[in-house]
Amino acid sequence: MVFAKPIGQDVVLVNPVNTGGLILLEGEVLGAIARHRQRSKIAPEQGGVLLGYRRDPHLHVVSASFPARGDHATRISFKREDPSHAAKALRMWKNTDRKIDYLGEWHTHPEMHPNPSSIDKHAWAAIRAVTHEVMLFVIAGTDEDWWIGCGDHNGIAQVDPKLVTAP
Numbered sequence: 001m002v003f004a005k006p007i008g009q010d011v012v013l014v015n016p017v018n019t020g021g022l023i024l025l026e027g028e029v030l031g032a033i034a035r036h037r038q039r040s041k042i043a044p045e046q047g048g049v050l051l052g053y054r055r056d057p058h059l060h061v062v063s064a065s066f067p068a069r070g071d072h073a074t075r076i077s078f079k080r081e082d083p084s085h086a087a088k089a090l091r092m093w094k095n096t097d098r099k100i101d102y103l104g105e106w107h108t109h110p111e112m113h114p115n116p117s118s119i120d121k122h123a124w125a126a127i128r129a130v131t132h133e134v135m136l137f138v139i140a141g142t143d144e145d146w147w148i149g150c151g152d153h154n155g156i157a158q159v160d161p162k163l164v165t166a167p
């Protein structure tokens with residue numbers, strides 16, 4: 001999906017898994033992820049975790065972690081292995097009296113119109129299998145397109161690009 005609004009502004013999406021739920025993505029986080037898009041022909045994939053509030057049935061993404069030296073990245077793969085990702089999630093969780101939680105994962109793809117790979121689906125299934133929470137999965141393409149999906153232990157669904165609401 002391509003957002004009609006300039007990057008850096010908040011986006012509200014309809015959550016395909018939680019009935020009546022919305023997904024609020026803060027513009028600052030979207031902008032920071034967008035700056036990691038694989039715009040050059042040799043740029044490796046990038047990724048991190050999504051952090052924010054669970055306000056049942058809504059998700060509110062307020063922060064993310066970003067690639068670090070210990071991650072394993074190639075042109076077509078990203079393995080989040082640097083301890084800084086989990087450390088940031090834990091730090092924010094503690095500092096907010098357990099209110100800011102691990103909401104999901106983001107990574108980039110070296111394609112203009114990103115779609116989850118079979119490796120992505122397997123990795124996400126492993127995350128979904130160990131939680132009863134709804135998790136958010138974001139892929140940023142090379143240009144301005146995004147793939148955004150939500151899932152729980154029952155399955156995963158893509159956010160309908162037509163169901164973007166103005167905040």
Ligand SMILES: [Zn+2]
Nearest residue numbers: 109116117120
């Ligand atoms: Zn991927």
